[in-house]
Amino acid sequence: MKTILSLLLVLAVQFVHAQKTTWSLQECINAGLENNIAVKIQKLEVKRTQKSRISILNELLPSISLSGSHSYNFGSTINPGTNARVSSNILYDNFSMNAQMNLLDFSAIANSQKSKIGIELAKAEQEIIENEYKLQILESFYQALFTQELVEIQKQQLENTRFNLNRITKEIEIGSKPKSDLYDIQFAFAQEEKQLLETIQLFEIQISQLFQLLNYSEAVKTDIKLDNTFAEIQSNQSEVIHPKIKWAQLYFKSAKNELKAQQAQKLPLLSTFYQLSSFYYKPLTQSGGTIESFSNQMGNNKNQQLGLQLSIPVFNGFKNNRLVQAAKIDIEKSNLKLEKERLLVQQQLEIESKNEANYLLIKEKLAQMLQLAQASFKTTQAKFASGSVDAFSFSSAKNNLLSSEYAFLKNKLQSQFTVCKIKLIQKNDL
Numbered sequence: 001m002k003t004i005l006s007l008l009l010v011l012a013v014q015f016v017h018a019q020k021t022t023w024s025l026q027e028c029i030n031a032g033l034e035n036n037i038a039v040k041i042q043k044l045e046v047k048r049t050q051k052s053r054i055s056i057l058n059e060l061l062p063s064i065s066l067s068g069s070h071s072y073n074f075g076s077t078i079n080p081g082t083n084a085r086v087s088s089n090i091l092y093d094n095f096s097m098n099a100q101m102n103l104l105d106f107s108a109i110a111n112s113q114k115s116k117i118g119i120e121l122a123k124a125e126q127e128i129i130e131n132e133y134k135l136q137i138l139e140s141f142y143q144a145l146f147t148q149e150l151v152e153i154q155k156q157q158l159e160n161t162r163f164n165l166n167r168i169t170k171e172i173e174i175g176s177k178p179k180s181d182l183y184d185i186q187f188a189f190a191q192e193e194k195q196l197l198e199t200i201q202l203f204e205i206q207i208s209q210l211f212q213l214l215n216y217s218e219a220v221k222t223d224i225k226l227d228n229t230f231a232e233i234q235s236n237q238s239e240v241i242h243p244k245i246k247w248a249q250l251y252f253k254s255a256k257n258e259l260k261a262q263q264a265q266k267l268p269l270l271s272t273f274y275q276l277s278s279f280y281y282k283p284l285t286q287s288g289g290t291i292e293s294f295s296n297q298m299g300n301n302k303n304q305q306l307g308l309q310l311s312i313p314v315f316n317g318f319k320n321n322r323l324v325q326a327a328k329i330d331i332e333k334s335n336l337k338l339e340k341e342r343l344l345v346q347q348q349l350e351i352e353s354k355n356e357a358n359y360l361l362i363k364e365k366l367a368q369m370l371q372l373a374q375a376s377f378k379t380t381q382a383k384f385a386s387g388s389v390d391a392f393s394f395s396s397a398k399n400n401l402l403s404s405e406y407a408f409l410k411n412k413l414q415s416q417f418t419v420c421k422i423k424l425i426q427k428n429d430l
Contacts, residue, residue, distance in 0.1 A: 021223055021224055021225055022225045022226075022227055023224060023225070023226055023227060024226075024227040025137075025138065025141050025227070025420070025430070026430060027227075028137055028141055028210065028214060029134055029137050029138075029430075031214050031216050032133060032134075032137050032213065032214040032215070032216075033130060033133070033134075035214060035215035035216055036133055036214075036215060037215070038129055038133070039126070039129055039130055039133065042122070042125060042126040042129050043126060045122050045125070045126075046119070046122045046123055046126055049118055049119050049121075049122040050119050052115075053115040053116065053118065053119055054111070054112060054115060055112055055116075056108065056109055056112040056113075059102070059105065059108035059109070059111070059112055060101065060102055060103075060105070060108065061101070062099050062100060062101035063099070063100050063101070064097070064098070064099045065097070065098050065099075066095075066096070066097050066098075067095070067096050067097075067098070068093070068094065068095045068096075069092075069093070069094045070092075070093050071091075071092050071093075071094075072089065072090070072091055072092070072284075073089065073090045073092060074089050075089075077089075077090055080092060080279055080281040080301075086283075088283050088284070089283070089284040090281055090282065090283050090284065091281065091282045091283075091284055092279065092280075092281050093279060093280040093281070094277065094278075094279045095277065095278055095279065095298075096275060096276065096277035096278075097275070097276045097277070098273070098274075098275050099273065099274045099275075100271055100272070100273040100274075101271060101272055101273075102269065102270070102271045103270045103271060103272055103308075104268070104269070104270040105264075105269055105270075105271075106260075106264035106267045107261055107264035107265060107267075107269075109264070110257055110258075110260040110261035110264050111261050113257050113260075114254055114257040114258060114261060117250055117253055117254045117257060118254065120250050121247065121250045121251065121254060124243055124246045124247035124250055125247060127243035127246065127247075127428055128243040128244055128247060130243075130428065131242070131243045131244075131424060131428045134424050134428070135421065135424055136213060137210075137213060137214070138417065138420055138421060138424065140206070140209060140210045140213050141210060141226065142413060142414075142417045143206055144203060144206035144207055144209075144210050144226055145226045145228055145413060146410055146413060147199060147202050147203040147206055148203055148225070148226055148228070149228065149406070149409050149410075149413070150199050150406055151196065151199050151200055151203055153402060153405050153406055153409070154192065154195060154196045154199055154402070155196065157192060157398060157401075157402050158189070158192045158193065158196055160398070161185070161188055161189045161192055161398070162189065164185055164381075164384070164394075165182075165185050165186065165189050167385070168182055168185050169182060184390065184391030184392065184395075185391050185394075188391060188394075188395045188398075207224050211224075228413070241426070241427055241428075242341070242345045242425055242426065242428070243428055244341045244344075244345065245338070245341050245342055245345060247341075248334070248337050248338035248340075248341045248342075249338060251334045251337065251338075252331070252334040252335055252337075252338050254334075255327065255330045255331045255333075255334040256331060258327045258330065259324065259327040259328060259330075259331060261327075262320060262323045262324045262327045263324055265313065265316075265320045265323075266313055266320060267313075268310055268311060268312045268313075269310070269311040269312075270308070270309070270310050270311075271308070271309050271311070272306075272307070272308050272309070273305075273306070273307055273308075273309060274304070274305065274306050275303075275304065275305040275306075276302070276303070276304050276305075277302075277303050277304075277305075278297075278298045278299075278301045278302045278303065279297070279298075279301050280294050280297045280298060280301070281297070345425060348425055349422060349425055349426070352418050352421055352422050352425065353422065355414075355418045356415060356418045356419060356422065359411055359414055359415035359418065360415065362411060363408075363411055363412070363415070366404070366407050366408045366411050367408060369404050369407070369408075370404045370405060370407075370408045372404075373397075373400045373401040373403075373404035373405075374401060374404075376397050376400065376401070377397045377398055377400070377401040379397075380393060380394055380397035380398075381394070381397075
């Protein structure tokens with residue numbers, strides 16, 4: 001029995017999770033980053049870059065190779081055993097092991113540093129993709145949230161109109177109001193029903209667009225509500241580490257390492273080598289005489305060689321000079337790219353900071369207008385109930401209240417949207 005209850009509890013939890021209806025901005029971003037194909041592709045690119053990187057240790061490890069040859073020499077040949085020229089046919093087998101290691105290779109050091117920066121560049125490109133994607137989600141989320149809150153306001157206004165419609169209907173039935181008032185309120189009720197229906201349809205489309213952006217089609221099969229509870233936060237001045245600036249900094253650093261790699265082509269290369277070799281031979285046309293066995297010849301003919309080699313570039317047809325000059329130009333270009341990205345991000349932050357300040361400045365005025373609209377509607381409602389004003393004046397006051405409520409709420413959401421956008425621009429995080 002306990003097992004059955006536990007199973008039912010697990011299934012219930014899974015069902016509730018599968019039927020999730022309330023989504024916060026952070027949950028949308030998390031789901032989007034998990035499902036977005038472009039992000040997945042760039043993550044694989046980061047792994048590929050990490051796997052293809054050759055460290056300085058690997059660059060300096062010795063390279064070892066084994067080689068062997070089997071040949072026949074005909075006619076006048078060199079006898080490997082006596083090193084004298086003879087007129088004979090000889091079978092010759094040669095075996096060797098070669099090992100070489102660079103002790104000092106400036107080019108390998110520069111290339112290793114450049115490949116390490118290449119990994120950081122790939123990660124920075126991933127951050128750029130994620131940042132642009134987060135901004136798209138932020139825009140889509142708040143567009144849908146604006147409409148969702150408008151739906152709630154319109155529903156409240158519609159209930160108010162429904163109450164007045166029922167009240168006027170009863171008053172007309174007892175003869176205390178003219179029937180023309182019923183037509184006016186019926187028209188206002190039908191108009192508000194149409195507006196509410198249009199807003200709900202718009203919200204459904206915006207929700208579908210949001211979850212299409214998240215590549216999360218299962219969510220739109222249930223009724224979705226966006227979480228509009230946010231802490232009162234404000235943007236702060238901090239060091240800007242926008243992904244595009246980080247990428248430009250790394251690109252500038254990579255260009256410097258490319259210059260070092262090209263300049264290293266002019267520097268000496270010091271290496272050491274070791275070789276172990278042996279051979280076996282057998283005259284094919286020799287009659288008589290004794291031929292040492294394979295194992296004896298391999299032991300007797302064994303030879304070892306150990307040495308150092310210094311290679312100093314002298315002349316390469318000015319090819320390296322051209323590559324060095326091209327690398328210097330690339331450094332200048334990457335420096336300009338860095339300045340450009342810093343300028344663009346700074347300009348974007350200035351605009352968003354001005355928007356944030358504007359929303360805060362107008363907030364008090366919108367709050368004042370909302371209070372006045374509420375007071376006006378309350379007064380008009382009482383006058384309409386007593387017959388002092390007509391339905392047109394009542395609808396006008398109610399529309400003023402509706403627009404004031406939505407303007408105040410939208411200003412609050414726009415301020416929050418701007419703060420989130422600034423944080424994403426500054427640090428790629430909420």
